Amino acid sequence: DVRTAQIADLVVIKDGSVADGSTANTLRARVTDAFGNTLAGQTVSVLADNGATVAPTVITEPDGTVEISVTSQT
Numbered sequence: 001d002v003r004t005a006q007i008a009d010l011v012v013i014k015d016g017s018v019a020d021g022s023t024a025n026t027l028r029a030r031v032t033d034a035f036g037n038t039l040a041g042q043t044v045s046v047l048a049d050n051g052a053t054v055a056p057t058v059i060t061e062p063d064g065t066v067e068i069s070v071t072s073q074t
Helices: none
Strands: 006-012 025-032 043-045 057-059 066-071
Touching: 057 066
Parallel strands: none
Antiparallel strands: 006 025, 025 066, 043 057
16 A cells, blocks of 8 residues: 555665765665555655755655665765
């Protein structure tokens, strides 16, 4: 049920990248409903601070996951 969509887990896949504006750190999130069912094809809004750059939205895969790339120059 997309009305109860939530981030079930958020995992750091890659960390410690050089802050060169192009080499990315990567996060993986899994989106489920209130019953734990994965939600495919859902738009996830992404925000970052401290000068980091991310895509503003990503779409969940069939298994309910999204990968989020984060870059920074600082």
